[in-house]
Amino acid sequence: MSPAPLLRAGLLATAGLGAGLLLGGRPRSGLLALAAAHATFCATAAAPNHALTGPLIRRFTPRDRELWLTLDDGPDPAATPAILDVLERHRARATFLLIGKRAARHPDLVRAITAAGHEIGNHSHTHPAATFWTAGPARLAREIDDAQRAIHAAAGITPAFFRPPVGMANLFLDPLLRARGLRRLGWSVRAFDTRPQDPAALLDRLTAACYPGAIVLLHERGATAGTAILDAFLTRLRRAEFRVTLPAEAQLLVDSLA
Ligand SMILES: [Zn+2]
Numbered sequence: 504m505s506p507a508p509l510l511r512a513g514l515l516a517t518a519g520l521g522a523g524l525l526l527g528g529r530p531r532s533g534l535l536a537l538a539a540a541h542a543t544f545c546a547t548a549a550a551p552n553h554a555l556t557g558p559l560i561r562r563f564t565p566r567d568r569e570l571w572l573t574l575d576d577g578p579d580p581a582a583t584p585a586i587l588d589v590l591e592r593h594r595a596r597a598t599f600l601l602i603g604k605r606a607a608r609h610p611d612l613v614r615a616i617t618a619a620g621h622e623i624g625n626h627s628h629t630h631p632a633a634t635f636w637t638a639g640p641a642r643l644a645r646e647i648d649d650a651q652r653a654i655h656a657a658a659g660i661t662p663a664f665f666r667p668p669v670g671m672a673n674l675f676l677d678p679l680l681r682a683r684g685l686r687r688l689g690w691s692v693r694a695f696d697t698r699p700q701d702p703a704a705l706l707d708r709l710t711a712a713c714y715p716g717a718i719v720l721l722h723e724r725g726a727t728a729g730t731a732i733l734d735a736f737l738t739r740l741r742r743a744e745f746r747v748t749l750p751a752e753a754q755l756l757v758d759s760l761a
Pocket residue numbers: 575576626630668669
């Protein structure tokens with residue numbers, strides 16, 4: 504049995520034990536057991552980019568100096584067209600993790616992304632960053648399915664990857680993804696580019712962290728210097744002889760435990 508179902512079963516057992524003790528007149532032990540179940544749920548959900556709750560792709564096997572660029576939170580009329588230009592100029596291919604609601608609002612941008620040879624993944628329908636990890640199965644399913652539908656309606660494609668808002672997954676997510684043939688996509692390198700910071704320092708840190716087989720996470724609308732950062736980053740990668748590309752299926756490495 505893989506760790507996620509075991510964890511789920513343990514969690515339910517602990518919560519059940521807690522409820523039983525509570526109802527059976529042993530409130531202190533009952534509360535302790537419930538607290539343990541609650542703490543486990545929070546610990547596995549609140550830490551981003553981990554494989555405790557189910558399989559996760561965080562890197563791939565490079566054929567040469569390959570790097571996988573992933574761009575979150577689009578499409579965005581103020582960012583996507585400029586990003587597509589920059590990528591084209593650098594002959595780079597990327598995966599765009601789209602928010603379903605935005606895809607529904609800007610179907611032309613979704614089509615422009617695929618027409619340029621890039622890949623599209625599902626990044627939830629409404630991007631509830633603060634509450635996604637606390638959601639139950641019904642709400643998670645809605646977030647996944649509504650985004651799949653919006654992306655399909657816009658560009659006629661069905662994403663194969665799902666990245667939770669801010670990377671936080673909980674124990675309910677994995678079975679839902681599995682049932683839909685979706686894989687959870689994490690990252691190897693990120694730069695917290697949604698926080699304002701010194702562009703030169705961000706660029707140095709980001710470039711230094713890259714290695715062949717890494718998955719880089721950036722946002723379509725980073726807080727710092729817009730697409731200039733992406734342009735400069737791709738220039739540096741080229742100088743370091745990286746190839747920014749979409750890995751083939753056989754190259755993906757799936758981690759099943761953090
Ligand atoms: Zn996001």
